Amino acid sequence: MTQVRDVLPQPWKGVNLGGWLLLEPGPSFPLFTHHLLKDKSQARCEWDLMKVLYEKLGKAGAAEVIRSHRETHITKADFERVRSYGLNAVRLPFGYWIISQPRPREPYMGPALEYVDRAVAWAEELGLQIVLDLHGCPGGESPEAPCGRRQRPESRWDWRHWDFAASLKILQLLAKRYCDRSCVTGIAVCNEPCGVIPASNLISYYSRAVDTIRKAGMHESRVAVVLPIFQRPEGEEAFIAKWAKTTQGRHRNVCFDVHCYHCFENQFHGKTFAEQLRAVEENSKMFQRYPMVAGEWALGLGRATWCTCGDMDEDTVISIFGAQQMEAFRNSSHGSFFWNWKEDPEDKEWNFQLAYEQGLLNRPALALPPWDHTGEDPLEDILHPSPEDPVVYYGLSVCTEESTQKAFIFHEAWPCKEPRRPVKHRDIVRIQGHNKHFVAVTSLLARAFSPLMALQVPDPTLALQLLRLERYVATSAPKHQKRYFFSRATSTTIDADDEADGIFARWADFGDWQAITVERPPELQRAVALPQPLPQPRPRRRTKGHKENNNILLE
Known part of the structure; x- marks a missing residue:
């Protein structure tokens, strides 16, 4: 059984009033x-x-601050401006309270x-569609701020705290109140429910929510x-x-809400610009197969x-990214909403x-070159042309960003008289930062219990600071593409973290998100003078319980 892909007569092209x-x-x-x-x-x-x-x-002072905010943050003038920008819908997030x-x-x-009454009236008067979004449910659908309360540690919240019955009553009230308002063409039963909620429980709530909304007067032909x-x-x-x-397909005119953010989590922080656009391309295929809405999207990039641009x-870069997303959303059965209006x-x-006033949303979409996912994506070289000599050599600066302050150098573990030697498959190498210190990698346990093994990074870039010397292994000459560093000692892959400063092997x-792009910076492409060989470290005596130095494999 497959879900019928109903399509709105006028898919939403809108903005959130978050x-x-x-x-x-x-x-x-x-x-x-x-x-x-x-x-x-x-x-x-x-x-x-x-x-x-x-x-x-x-209490009185707090009430006045909140009243003033609600009176002024969004007004009828905002709805008029939304319409003037060529949009046809707004998504209205609110808490159950x-x-x-x-x-x-x-x-x-x-x-x-x-205030919901006002929003519906303004939308109706100005010819806008409105989606009522129960953004924060009783008990919370997650331990995150979008539902009203951010709880840390996350374990303070349990998915059973979410009061499904109370949430259904809120949806019933909304459906009865606005079922005769033609501008209300959508109602969201929650927002960003936590992934730990079992699929069977979430599906049960969703099915009951659809039944509740339909019985309260919002017919499938219109909402x-x-x-x-x-x-x-x-x-x-799979969900x-x-x-x-x-x-069993008994619910019609339902759509699945995905939030298309490309700047959160390690996965998106590790994508090249080309990979970001390919991810949008994959989203487009998904939008064509299922009834969907991009309930939130933005222009942020990892x-x-x-x-890599x-x-x-x-x-x-931002306008190209925006154009590709908007082109993908044209395939959505129910449209999209930018986050956020303010x-x-x-x-x-x-x-x-x-973004609109700066012209970041009016570029035509690019026609991406075909790629069968074998070899390097041709889009990589289109968006980020390879240097004249892309091979990484020992002793010359390479970087992950076009800045010498974010550069590093591969050094051989043992002296070699051969000049200008490229980093080759399974070479033992040491990595030195621009500040002359060497990279150290830690396992998860070492990160937690042994600060001496952790690499401290003062900012999200590769500004490296030595805490202990390590040896690394490279498995192919790194050129203009992403590589993996792998620890033979712990059988783990090196990675950076999108929240914690540091480089870890976990x-x-x-x-x-674990891949690292390594290349020659343009200003250093023709450098020929190699630095003097670094002094080699003395062999360290192993003591009982002391782990062997991590070896990093470049792949």
């Missing part, structure tokens, strides 16, 4: 910057911000249903029910297949993009108005 009726840093700018925690840092979620407001201003009373001992302020499949561990397609098998300036006024990757798999 940060208005559910508060988050960035989207709720500048509310979070004006009301800081005691340590002068920003609160990370609405829950924590409300606690700050109550402590500083009391906007619809009903907050639960006991929760600091949220509500209900405030009049789509949006079912998020955010970061499902079994993958989007949809299980949904179809469980529900770190590796910026050292040739001589293109930042705006060109954001930090200087953040063009997330602020739709700024897992044996070879994911995209």
